[in-house]
Amino acid sequence: MSARWRIQMSVAELRARLVEDAAVIYPGPYLNQLRGESIESQCQELLASGVRRIVVNFQDTELINSIGISILLGVIESVNESEGALMLSNLSSSNRELFEMLGLLSHVEVEETEEIALLKLAEAGRAPM
Amino acid sequence: MSNSEHTRILSRLPETESVDRESVVSRVCEFAKSNPGTNALLLGGARVGKSEILRRTFDRLFNERGDVVPFYYAANHTCIDLTGFARDFFSQFVTQLLAFKHNDAKLISNDAEAFSIPARSLPDDCAWIRSLMDSFAQATKLQDPIGLLRCALSAPEISTLRGKLVPLVLIDNCHLLGESGFHSELLRALRPATPATIPSPVFVLCGLRRAVVELIPPETELFDRLETIEVEKVDVQLYEAFIGRLSDSRGVETNDSTIELITQQLDRDLFYGRAIIEAAASRDVALKSFMDFQRIYTSEILAGRIGRYFDALVRETASDRQSARVALNALALIEEAGSPLPIDALVERVSEHAVAPYELLSKLHSRELLTAGYGFVSASTDRVFSDYIRAKYRSEIAGASQPIAGNELLGEKLKDSYRMMMTRYNRAIELQVVEIVSRFDFQSVPSSLFDSVSFDKRYRGLGRVQVRRALTEEQERVRLPQTVVVHDLGAGERLGLSFRLFAAKGFEGGIYTDANEVLWLIGLINSKEPLDVDTLVEIDQHLEAAVRRQTILFTSRVLRWYISKEGFSAVASDRLSSLDSYSSTYAQLDLLQDYLTSLALGGDARPASEFELVIPIDGDAELIAARTAEQIARTADFDQDSINQIKTALIEACINAAEHGESPDKKIHQRFAIDDNRLIITVSNKGKSFGRANGQSPPSVPTGSKKDKRGRGLQIIRALMDEVEFERTDDGTRLVMTKYLKRPDVN
Numbered sequence: 001m002s003a004r005w006r007i008q009m010s011v012a013e014l015r016a017r018l019v020e021d022a023a024v025i026y027p028g029p030y031l032n033q034l035r036g037e038s039i040e041s042q043c044q045e046l047l048a049s050g051v052r053r054i055v056v057n058f059q060d061t062e063l064i065n066s067i068g069i070s071i072l073l074g075v076i077e078s079v080n081e082s083e084g085a086l087m088l089s090n091l092s093s094s095n096r097e098l099f100e101m102l103g104l105l106s107h108v109e110v111e112e113t114e115e116i117a118l119l120k121l122a123e124a125g126r127a128p129m
Numbered sequence: 130m131s132n133s134e135h136t137r138i139l140s141r142l143p144e145t146e147s148v149d150r151e152s153v154v155s156r157v158c159e160f161a162k163s164n165p166g167t168n169a170l171l172l173g174g175a176r177v178g179k180s181e182i183l184r185r186t187f188d189r190l191f192n193e194r195g196d197v198v199p200f201y202y203a204a205n206h207t208c209i210d211l212t213g214f215a216r217d218f219f220s221q222f223v224t225q226l227l228a229f230k231h232n233d234a235k236l237i238s239n240d241a242e243a244f245s246i247p248a249r250s251l252p253d254d255c256a257w258i259r260s261l262m263d264s265f266a267q268a269t270k271l272q273d274p275i276g277l278l279r280c281a282l283s284a285p286e287i288s289t290l291r292g293k294l295v296p297l298v299l300i301d302n303c304h305l306l307g308e309s310g311f312h313s314e315l316l317r318a319l320r321p322a323t324p325a326t327i328p329s330p331v332f333v334l335c336g337l338r339r340a341v342v343e344l345i346p347p348e349t350e351l352f353d354r355l356e357t358i359e360v361e362k363v364d365v366q367l368y369e370a371f372i373g374r375l376s377d378s379r380g381v382e383t384n385d386s387t388i389e390l391i392t393q394q395l396d397r398d399l400f401y402g403r404a405i406i407e408a409a410a411s412r413d414v415a416l417k418s419f420m421d422f423q424r425i426y427t428s429e430i431l432a433g434r435i436g437r438y439f440d441a442l443v444r445e446t447a448s449d450r451q452s453a454r455v456a457l458n459a460l461a462l463i464e465e466a467g468s469p470l471p472i473d474a475l476v477e478r479v480s481e482h483a484v485a486p487y488e489l490l491s492k493l494h495s496r497e498l499l500t501a502g503y504g505f506v507s508a509s510t511d512r513v514f515s516d517y518i519r520a521k522y523r524s525e526i527a528g529a530s531q532p533i534a535g536n537e538l539l540g541e542k543l544k545d546s547y548r549m550m551m552t553r554y555n556r557a558i559e560l561q562v563v564e565i566v567s568r569f570d571f572q573s574v575p576s577s578l579f580d581s582v583s584f585d586k587r588y589r590g591l592g593r594v595q596v597r598r599a600l601t602e603e604q605e606r607v608r609l610p611q612t613v614v615v616h617d618l619g620a621g622e623r624l625g626l627s628f629r630l631f632a633a634k635g636f637e638g639g640i641y642t643d644a645n646e647v648l649w650l651i652g653l654i655n656s657k658e659p660l661d662v663d664t665l666v667e668i669d670q671h672l673e674a675a676v677r678r679q680t681i682l683f684t685s686r687v688l689r690w691y692i693s694k695e696g697f698s699a700v701a702s703d704r705l706s707s708l709d710s711y712s713s714t715y716a717q718l719d720l721l722q723d724y725l726t727s728l729a730l731g732g733d734a735r736p737a738s739e740f741e742l743v744i745p746i747d748g749d750a751e752l753i754a755a756r757t758a759e760q761i762a763r764t765a766d767f768d769q770d771s772i773n774q775i776k777t778a779l780i781e782a783c784i785n786a787a788e789h790g791e792s793p794d795k796k797i798h799q800r801f802a803i804d805d806n807r808l809i810i811t812v813s814n815k816g817k818s819f820g821r822a823n824g825q826s827p828p829s830v831p832t833g834s835k836k837d838k839r840g841r842g843l844q845i846i847r848a849l850m851d852e853v854e855f856e857r858t859d860d861g862t863r864l865v866m867t868k869y870l871k872r873p874d875v876n
Contacts (some may be wrong), residue, residue, distance in 0.1 A: 018354060020166065030752060063755060065780050066841035093775035100160055101848050115163060 016042055022118055031064040043086075051082030052084035057114045059090035069102055076108050078083035087117040087122060091126040097098050138191055139201055139236045147380060148363045148371050148399065150182050153484050156358055157333060161297040165319035166329035168351065172338050175511075176400040179335050182360060183299040190297060197331075198229050198294045199283065202300040204336075206445075211274035211310055219281035223258065226288065226296075230255065257291040272290070275310050281522055282318035285330035296330040304340030304495065311471075315344065317759050319351055333358075340495050368397040375403065379410035381786060387416050393514070394426070394542070394547045402511055404434040419546040429538045430517050439517045446492040453528065455483040456493060461506070461522035464515055469505035516542070555655055556641065559629050560717065560781045562653055562692065566633045568725050569612040569761060571740070575603035577720045579690065579711035582702050597723060606665040610635035610647050618675035626656040627663065630672050632681050639751075640743045650676065652691045660693040662701040692718055693794030707792045728764075736838040742799040744783070751783035752801055758810065765803045765869060774849040775808065781842040782812040782864050805871045807851075813863040 015026040023046050027035050042053060056063075056072070079086040088110045090098065098106050111117040137143075153676055160169055170686035173179050183201055184658050190199035207213065261284060268280040283298040306315070334341055345352050363371070376383045388794040395401040409416050409425050416422050429435045443460075446451035459479050463470055475488045483489055494501040498509055508515060516538060523534040576601070577584040581750040588596045618630035631651040638645050652668050654660055664795070689710040691697070696714045699704065705712045713721070725736070741755050744750040762772045779799075786797045799810040849852050853868040 010649060019164070029748065032749065059718070063752070063776060063780060065751075065784060066779075066845055067784065070841060092773075098777060098845065101845070 017119055018051070020122075021051060022055065022121055023051050024055045024057055024114055024118070026057050026059070029062050029067075031058055031061055031072070032055075032066040032070035033071065036068040036075075040071055040075050040078075043079060047082045047084060048081065052079075052082070053118075053125060054084065054086045055089055055114055055117040055121065056086065057089050058092070058095055059114075061092070061095060064098060066097055066102075069099070069104060072106065073104060076104075078091075079103050085121055087111055087113045087121060089117040097119060102117075136188070136192055136234065138188045138237060140181060141184065141187050142181060142484045146375055146403075148178065148367050150178055150360075153182050153358065153360055154185045154189060157182065157297075157299075158189055158193075158197075160356060160358065161190070161295075161331045161333075164193070164356070165295050165331060167354050167356060168319050168332040168334070168345075169356040169358050170341055170345075171333055171335040171358050171360060172341065174362065175337065176398050177360050177362055178399050179360050179607060180301050183301050183333070183335055186297075186299060187352060191234065192553065194229075194232065195709070196295055198226060198288070198296045198297065200225050200296050201299045201301065204303065204305040206305065206419065211278045213264070213660045214306070214311065215274070215277040216269075216280040219284055222281070222284050222296075224293075226258065226294075227255070233480065234305075237690055243412050253847060255756040257287070257745045261287055261291075269348060274312065278311065278314045279317065282314055285332075286318070289328050295328050298330055298332045300332065303334045303336035303344060305336070312344065316346075316351065317348070319345070320352075337495070338496060339435060341709060362397045363399070365392055365397065368392050368402070370397070371408065371514055372402055375406045376409075378417065378805065379406055381406055381409045382415035382417055384417050384796065387418065389424050390419055390422060390546055390549065391416070394422075394545075396512060398511075400438070401435060401475070404429055404438075406444070408433050419543065423542040424545065426542060427520075427535050430513070430520055430533050430538065435513065436517060436521075437768070439514060439521075440619060442496060442498060446489065446496055446498070451482065451811075452484075453487060455479050455486070456489060457518070458487075458526060459490065460493070460499060460518045463499055463506055463508045464518050464522075467627070469502075469507040472501065472504060472506050475506055555627060555629065556716075559653060561718065562631065562651065563617075564614050564633070565718065565722050565725065566615050566649070566651065567612055568729075569609040569633070569635060571611050571639055572609045572725060573606045574721065574724055574728075574730050575600045576605040576607045577603060578717050578724065579607055579713060581693075581696050581714055581717065582706070583711040584717055585696075593720070596720060600724060607837045608637070610637045611639070616679060616681060618672065618679060621668075625658070626654065628652055628654045628668055628671075630668075630675050632676055632679075634681070634684070637686070639740045639757075641745070642743065647686045647688060648676075648681070649685045650687060650689045652689070654691065654693040656693065659696045659698045660691070660701050661698045662704050663700045665691065665697070665704065676813060683737045739803075742795050742801070746797060748835055750797075751780045751787075754779050754783050754797075757799075758808075761801045761803065762808055762868075765808055765870070767808065769866070771868060778849040778866055779812070782810075782866065785842050785846075786812055786814040786862075787866070808868050810868075811860055811863055812866070815861040 015028070017024050025039055025042055027039060031039075039056065046054060076086055086108060088099075088108055091110055092115060096105075096110065099110075107110070109117075111120060144449070152407040157169070157171065160167075171179055180203065185200040187201040190197050199442045202218055204214070204220055225237055265284075266279050271277075285298050285801070288294045288296050295309075306312075319332050334344060345355055369392050371385065372391055373386050376388075390635050391402065393407065395405070405416075405422070405425055408429050409421075412425070412427065414421060416425065443456050444453055447456050459475060462475060462478060472487075472490065476490070479488045479489075490499070490506060491503050493499045494506075500507045502508070512794055520534050520538045523537060529537075551642075557863065577587055588599065591599070611632050612635040614634050616634075618632055620627065622628070622630040629652075631649075631653070633651065635647055635649070635651040636642075636645045637647050650672050652672055654664075654668065672689070689705075690710065691705065691710060692713045692715065694715045697712055702712065740757070740761060742754060743800075744753050745876045758775050758779050759772055762775050767775065783797055783799075796814070798813045800809075802809045802811075846864075846866060850866040852865075854861040854865045855866060
């Protein structure tokens, strides 16, 4: 049982989808350097193609390491620099605690669910500048 | 009002005669509400109840009276030309739309054509519907089928733009809509409105899987935005309950073993199940024996509802009787072969009577009556269809009379009945073995569970509860390995005996080295007598051959474990003992399962107080450490939050050791020690220091640069663990982290 669990963890793929003109990225069960870099390149592609609103949904993310967090912080900066907006959603309590401890939450907004995050991003997009 | 209390409008089956699909219905409804402008495919095998799910979705949304307006359309053979389809689709759309707006489901059940509804009867806020109907009437006059189709398919979008409604368009039987003109117009209708801020209708397409998945080309943007909703077969328990309910409601007497056989033989197919019970009810016969069921089954296959259904399926793929005969012949040839046939060889066999054999095979493939790959063609996995093909071939091509063909099928099925029920029983035991072996995780268990002779001597005559109690006091122990993977090596049978073979790979002693790798070869034997030595030798040869056939690498340590339902003969036991092989009966297997469960639940036996783990500096190996820590912490009663903190800290410690250690052996060594109130984890490597061996503080909080990420690791470890210390050793560095079950009193 445990072996199968590990195998699934190691082969998990990064998943993403477009919702209207926003994108949702799912980092998978373990956000490490590899998956952090996948998110980074995915976001670069999205920004290049004109997508400015991105949600990172951590629903299936059981573990996160510091390298993954560092890369995520870089991604947040890149999106902000491109005048886009990025939100996090579906954080478990332990992942939220980790982000809070490392000061990540002062750089990015977190919403309970992906749907709320998308809604807030859409509202922000419509608000007068 | 609960979902089941909704008024039935399109759904055909009362709750008592259907299976619970409410979760899928909810999923489709939620999809429509949360994803305007996107589309989905509802996919599942034939006859799993997809159409009823769509009809129930319609009913639920209609009754809810929310923002989403449901529209259900089932394509059918009478409307497969473009004009016929366009007229039918448009008419039903307007009818259902008006029914929703008026909250009058009778408009639908009366089957009123939209064109027959007087325009003056429409309320003022439906002026746009009048104009929609006028436009359609104009398009009809132009006699342009494509234009008419476009007009019909754009009706849902016009409803969103002009009527401020969001239709959920449920199109069933999409596999019947194969015309190219239709395809391009459907793709046009599926595209969301631009700009994206304008709401668009939601389309859910359903039908035979192979045809439906090909509707949306993968290179299009539509494909990227497409959701898939899978409908699985109902599970065994639900199906058995469904058959029981249906039999009761039709007054058909059944018993448990016949229901089990029906479930196995019909492979949980809802349509077949209904057909059998209805047939039994109409003939007023009971289904209380295998013979009762197989008689009804045989007559259903040959001349009943199931047979007529298959007749229609085969006819649909063929343009005339001759082609239908060729199709039947081809299907029978594939069935008889028992394994995939080269397509060219099959075509050669049937081409004498078929005008376009490749086209015929392609149609049979898209109707899921066979599976055609690039070079080979194989039979359908539907066993009921296989029975139909064999019986039909005998009566329609080989020339046997229907009673003879029926008797042959009846004989076959009766012989199969016993085997099928035994297979079911064996399958349950096989799954139990795989489940138990997968749970091996360095536990220490009583050795008598792996020695049938010793077990018999110790516990003969005792009840199961007494044995369980005695096992906890047994001194001799077997330390199990940690299983990494379990392979199924196949099965075999002969008169009075069947067996299945497995190979499990894992590690012993908590250290992941080649020397500690172990291969367990497992033989599970179901026989009526104790296993004799000759059969044991024979099965052992099968086991070795199967391992080599599957190219599983032998490890330095190989262990054999034979599990025999009725135990072993004296000579076989001596031989097993001389080979240091393990031997168990099914009863011992059950007790082992109980014992492992009690360990996992924190029973009397505690895990060893110290574990060692060595992982390679490679890939995601730190996950192995985290998983191990989780299991140890859980058995030591840490709560989930603490376990998560321990796992995260350990991952950081491993990454630190890997990045900074420059360890010559490319390994990270860990030790987990538990005492009464704490877990101490030591992570060490060989090479230069990692972390701060001199006790300095870690770097300050990082600024966000990736270069500072290691500072984050140490920060995390210190924050999540109660005590953290770095120690320099002769050949490297050691990080010792402690987590208390309860934090020490800060005062």
